[in-house]
Amino acid sequence: MHVLIINGSPRVKQYSNTDKILEKFTEGLCENNTTYEQYEISDKNQWEDIRKAYYSNSNILIALPLYVECIPGLLMEFLETLSPKNDGTKIAYILQSGFAEGIQLRCGEAYLEKLTGFLGCEYAGTLVKGDNFSIRFFEGDMRDRVTGPYTEMGREYAANGGFNTDKCRAFTGYEILPAHMRLALGILQRTLARTMFARIARSWGCTKPLDYRPYQ
Amino acid sequence: MILIVNTTSDTSVTKEIKERAAGLGLEPEVIEAAGMKISHCIGCNYCWLKTPGVCSVKDDYEIILKKVIHADQLWVISDTALGFLDHKGKNIFDRILPIATMYLKFVKDQMRHVPRYEQRTDIGIICRGEPDMDYLQRWSERAALNFESRSLGVFGTERIKEAVSCMC
Ligand SMILES: Cc1cc2nc3c(=O)[nH]c(=O)nc-3n(C[C@H](O)[C@H](O)[C@H](O)COP(=O)(O)O)c2cc1C
Numbered sequence: 001m002h003v004l005i006i007n008g009s010p011r012v013k014q015y016s017n018t019d020k021i022l023e024k025f026t027e028g029l030c031e032n033n034t035t036y037e038q039y040e041i042s043d044k045n046q047w048e049d050i051r052k053a054y055y056s057n058s059n060i061l062i063a064l065p066l067y068v069e070c071i072p073g074l075l076m077e078f079l080e081t082l083s084p085k086n087d088g089t090k091i092a093y094i095l096q097s098g099f100a101e102g103i104q105l106r107c108g109e110a111y112l113e114k115l116t117g118f119l120g121c122e123y124a125g126t127l128v129k130g131d132n133f134s135i136r137f138f139e140g141d142m143r144d145r146v147t148g149p150y151t152e153m154g155r156e157y158a159a160n161g162g163f164n165t166d167k168c169r170a171f172t173g174y175e176i177l178p179a180h181m182r183l184a185l186g187i188l189q190r191t192l193a194r195t196m197f198a199r200i201a202r203s204w205g206c207t208k209p210l211d212y213r214p215y216q
Numbered sequence: 217m218i219l220i221v222n223t224t225s226d227t228s229v230t231k232e233i234k235e236r237a238a239g240l241g242l243e244p245e246v247i248e249a250a251g252m253k254i255s256h257c258i259g260c261n262y263c264w265l266k267t268p269g270v271c272s273v274k275d276d277y278e279i280i281l282k283k284v285i286h287a288d289q290l291w292v293i294s295d296t297a298l299g300f301l302d303h304k305g306k307n308i309f310d311r312i313l314p315i316a317t318m319y320l321k322f323v324k325d326q327m328r329h330v331p332r333y334e335q336r337t338d339i340g341i342i343c344r345g346e347p348d349m350d351y352l353q354r355w356s357e358r359a360a361l362n363f364e365s366r367s368l369g370v371f372g373t374e375r376i377k378e379a380v381s382c383m384c
Contacts, residue, residue, distance in 0.1 A: 009259065010256055010257060010258050010259050011258065011259035011260070012258075015259075015260075016259075042258075065259070067257065067259075067306075067310050068306075068309045068310055068312075068359055068362065069355055069358040069359050069362065070300065070306070070355055071300075071306075072256065072257070072259075072306075072310060073256040073257065073303045073304075073306040073307035073309075073310045074256040074257075074303070076297060076298070076300070076301075076302065076303040076306050077256065077303035079297075079298060080297045080298065080302060080303060099326070099327045100327065101326060101327065103326065104326065104327070107354055107355055107358045110351065110354070111299075111300060111351065111355070114298075114299050114300075114348060114351060115298055115299070115300075118298040118299055119298075176325050176326070177325070177327075182322050182325065185322070185327075186321065186322050189319065189320040189321060190321075193319075193320065194319060197264075197265065197318045197319070200265055201265045201266065201268075201318075204262075204265055204266040205266060206265060206266050206267070206268065208267070208268050209268065210264065210265070210268050210317055210318050210319065211268065211317045211319065211330070211332060212268040212269055212332075213269060213332060213333060214267075214268070214269040214270050215269065215281070215282050215285055216285070216333065
């Protein structure tokens with residue numbers, strides 16, 4: 001099988017969490033002779049090539065970050081230029097997000113199934129997973145801990161041509177975090193996490209408090 | 217204050233809104249955004265971690281952002297694409313990130329960003345074309361949760377009278 005992979009993130013490849021996820025995912029994908037080509041929506045110079053690849057491939061995987069509960073505006077701008085295929089092409093999706101709970105991604109997931117219909121393609125399922133915000137801030141082992149599990153999902157996709165399996169559905173993890181975790185995380189967010197964010201901000205050259213109000 | 221952002225080039229919609237609103241003694245602030253330069257969000261995170269509250273993309277969106285933080289209601293008029301808001305409509309929502317902070321908290325059982333300002337802005341959508349209305353309603357309610365506000369609903373252009381009746 002050959003797969004067209006489209007990274008639907010508006011963030012440049014170097015900093016894109018989706019890209020780091022795809023790095024691990026494709027390791028698993030390629031183990032049994034599956035091949036792929038990958039493009040980035042963030043690079044408008046690639047759009048013409050992506051369009052050509054969309055029309056000539058029958059297995060498409062769109063990997064994207066959740067942007068305000070649905071697909072990013074830039075990805076929408078690209079998709080608006082496509083015509084429906086109506087030739088049995090399958091589209092599967094990796095939908096990843098910042099917030100950790102599965103419930104946060106369901107509205108976006110529901111759209112992806114509808115979108116597939118508008119493109120005249122067959123829906124091959126969505127791999128749904130949150131808690132990816134920090135990938136760009138991590139390196140080495142810390143990053144691998146977040147992205148590593150996607151390798152197994154690459155194998156699953158290669159074996160099934162999509163994500164409609166129990167294993168892929170279970171990959172989402174908690175739909176809603178249990179009360180004790182919410183309590184602990186709530187405390188962490190008011191304390192340690194703020195210190196960590198402030199540290200990142202300083203290293204980015206930030207000179208204002210993070211809750212600064214520039215327009216008042 | 218009621219803020220209306222028209223991302224379509226059809227000004228007959230805003231004309232009708234203004235007329236109907238005037239009949240109710242309301243004077244919404246209307247921004248015709250079709251001719252404005254408004255890019256997509258590039259996901260740089262600067263508005264959270266480098267220049268808190270300020271978007272790094274320097275274009276006309278700043279005009280909207282400065283008004284949103286004083287608005288009780290934000291109405292976005294959008295064209296439809298692939299059953300959803302087209303990219304121009306969606307970009308208005310994606311670019312709103314600076315009104316949230318990097319900080320996180322739980323609201324009921326789900327995680328949210330801590331808002332940057334006191335103002336809460338309810339959101340309403342007026343759509344041209346034929347969107348998947350049920351889906352848009354669902355999306356609009358989710359999107360509003362993120363701004364700690366309410367969805368005022370999604371209306372086709374044939375229901376402008378109803379939309380205006382929700383303005384206050
Ligand atoms: C404009 C914008 C909107 C976002 N909206 C959501 C959201 O609604 N829910 C969520 O959990 N994460 C949201 N995120 C977080 C991203 O989905 C997350 O950081 C993702 O890992 C980014 O992937 P990328 O680096 O490939 O773009 C948003 C990020 C941006 C920049």
